Amino acid sequence: MRSKVTGAQRWVVKIGSALLTADGKGLDRAAMGVWVEQMVALHEAGVELVLVSSGAVAAGMSRLGWAKRPSAMNELQAAASIGQMGLVQAWESSFAEHGRHTAQILLTHDDLSDRKRYLNARSTLRTLVELGVVPVINENDTVVTDEIRFGDNDTLAALVANLVEADLLVILTDRDGMFDADPRNNPDAQLIYEARADDPSLDAVAGGTGGALGRGGMQTKLRAARLAARSGAHTIIVGGRLERVLDRLKAGERLGTLLSPERGMLAARKQWLAGHLQTRGTLVLDDGAVKALRQANKSLLPVGVKTVQGSFRRGEMVVCVGPDGLEVARGLANYSALEAQKIIGQSSEAIEGLLGYIAEPELVHRDNLILV
Numbered sequence: 241m242r243s244k245v246t247g248a249q250r251w252v253v254k255i256g257s258a259l260l261t262a263d264g265k266g267l268d269r270a271a272m273g274v275w276v277e278q279m280v281a282l283h284e285a286g287v288e289l290v291l292v293s294s295g296a297v298a299a300g301m302s303r304l305g306w307a308k309r310p311s312a313m314n315e316l317q318a319a320a321s322i323g324q325m326g327l328v329q330a331w332e333s334s335f336a337e338h339g340r341h342t343a344q345i346l347l348t349h350d351d352l353s354d355r356k357r358y359l360n361a362r363s364t365l366r367t368l369v370e371l372g373v374v375p376v377i378n379e380n381d382t383v384v385t386d387e388i389r390f391g392d393n394d395t396l397a398a399l400v401a402n403l404v405e406a407d408l409l410v411i412l413t414d415r416d417g418m419f420d421a422d423p424r425n426n427p428d429a430q431l432i433y434e435a436r437a438d439d440p441s442l443d444a445v446a447g448g449t450g451g452a453l454g455r456g457g458m459q460t461k462l463r464a465a466r467l468a469a470r471s472g473a474h475t476i477i478v479g480g481r482l483e484r485v486l487d488r489l490k491a492g493e494r495l496g497t498l499l500s501p502e503r504g505m506l507a508a509r510k511q512w513l514a515g516h517l518q519t520r521g522t523l524v525l526d527d528g529a530v531k532a533l534r535q536a537n538k539s540l541l542p543v544g545v546k547t548v549q550g551s552f553r554r555g556e557m558v559v560c561v562g563p564d565g566l567e568v569a570r571g572l573a574n575y576s577a578l579e580a581q582k583i584i585g586q587s588s589e590a591i592e593g594l595l596g597y598i599a600e601p602e603l604v605h606r607d608n609l610i611l612v
C-alpha cells in the first residue's frame with residue numbers, strides 16, 4: 241500500500257505525446273475517454289486535479305498528414321497550433337460527458353520566471369481548482385522561442401506541481417515506469433518500483449532521450465521528479481496504457497516508479513527561484529565565498545567573485561561556481577554582467593565609486609539565492 245499516493249489530495253497528471261496520439265496516429269479519443277472517467281472518479285473522491293497534456297504537435301502532424309516530426313521551429317509551432325485545437329476539443333467534450341468543465345491554460349517559461357505573472361497564474365489555477373474545473377495545461381508552443389521554452393512537458397508539469405503545491409505528480413508514459421536501463425535497447429531491463437528522487441544512481445539509468453513523438457525521455461521525467469520534490473510532491477512515472485491505471489494508483493496498488501522527495505520543502509519564493517531553468521551567466525567564486533554561501537547562508541558579495549562570464553542583466557539568473565568549476569548555487573544578480581565586471585574583487589563600499597551609483601551591497605542577495 242502506498243499511503244503517500246492514496247492520501248494525496250492534489251494531483252497533477254501529465255500525459256505524454258506518444259500515449260495521447262496512439263504512437264502518432266491522431267488523438268486516441270478512446271484512451272482519453274478512459275482516463276477522463278478515472279479522473280472524474282478521483283474528483284468525486286475529493287482529489288483536486290490539474291491535467292498537463294502534451295500532444296499538440298503530434299496531433300497537428302497527424303491532421304496535416306506529416307509522418308516525421310519537423311525540426312524547423314516555425315513548422316513545429318504551426319503544427320502545435322493546429323493540434324492544440326483538437327486537443328482541447330477532445331478533453332472538453334470528454335469531460336463534458338460527465339458534466340465537468342475544463343479550462344485551457346497555455347504557459348511559457350517567461351510566465352513562470354516573472355514573479356508577478358507566476359503569482360497570477362497560481363491564483364487563476366487555484367481558482368479553477370476551487371471551482372471544480374479541470375485545468376488542461378500545455379506549453380504555449382506558438383509563441384515560444386528556444387530561449388524561453390520548457391521544451392518538454394515533464395518539466396512544465398513539475399513546475400505546475402510546484403505552482404499549485406500538489407502532493408502528487410503522475411507522469412503517464414508509454415512504458416510501465418522507469419527501468420534500470422532504457423528498455424528500447426535492453427529487453428532485460430527491470431522496473432524500479434521506488435527510489436528517492438535525489439538518488440544520483442538514477443541519472444545513469446535515465447540516459448536516453450524521448451521517442452519519435454515525445455521530447456523528454458526518462459531524463460526529463462527524473463528532473464521533473466526532482467523539481468516536484470522541492471515543493472514536497474511525490475512523483476509516479478507509470479504506464480498510461482495499464483488498465484485503469486489511475487484507479488489502481490488511487491487504490492494503493494504498487495504500479496510504476498514512485499520517486500519520493502528527500503528533503504524538507506523549500507519556502508515558496510525559493511521554489512519559484514528553483515523553477516528558473518534558464519541561466520544567463522556564471523560567477524566564479526573564491527573559496528571564502530563558497531564557504532559563506534554553503535555554510536553560513538550568506539549573500540554573495542562582489543569581493544568573493546573572481547570572474548564573470550556570459551551576458552546578463554540585473555534580475556537575471558546566474559550560476560555560481562567554485563574555483564573547481566562545480567556549481568554551488570544559483571541566483572538573481574543585482575547587477576548586469578558589465579557592472580559586475582567592474583565591482584568584483586572589491587568591497588561593497590567601493591561600488592558607488594566604481595559605478596557612480598549603488599543598487600545593493602550584494603551581487604546576489606541570499607533571499608534570491610538557492611544552494612545546489
Ligand SMILES: Nc1ncnc2c1ncn2[C@@H]1O[C@H](COP(=O)(O)OP(=O)(O)O)[C@@H](O)[C@H]1O
Pocket residue numbers: 255256257258259294412413414415417418419420421422423424445446447448449450451452453454455456457458459
Ligand atoms: N530507464 C528508462 N526507463 C524507461 N524508459 C526509458 C528509460 N530510458 C529511456 N527511456 C525511454 O523514454 C521513453 C519515454 O519518453 P518520451 O518518449 O519522452 O515519452 P512521453 O511522450 O510520454 O513524455 C520511453 O519510450 C523509453 O524508450
Ligand SMILES: N[C@@H](CCC(=O)OP(=O)(O)O)C(=O)O
Pocket residue numbers: 255256257258293294295296297298320378379381391392393394450453454455456457
Ligand atoms: N507542447 C508539446 C509537448 C512537448 C512534448 O513532446 O512533450 P512530451 O511528449 O510530454 O515529452 C506538444 O503539445 O506537442
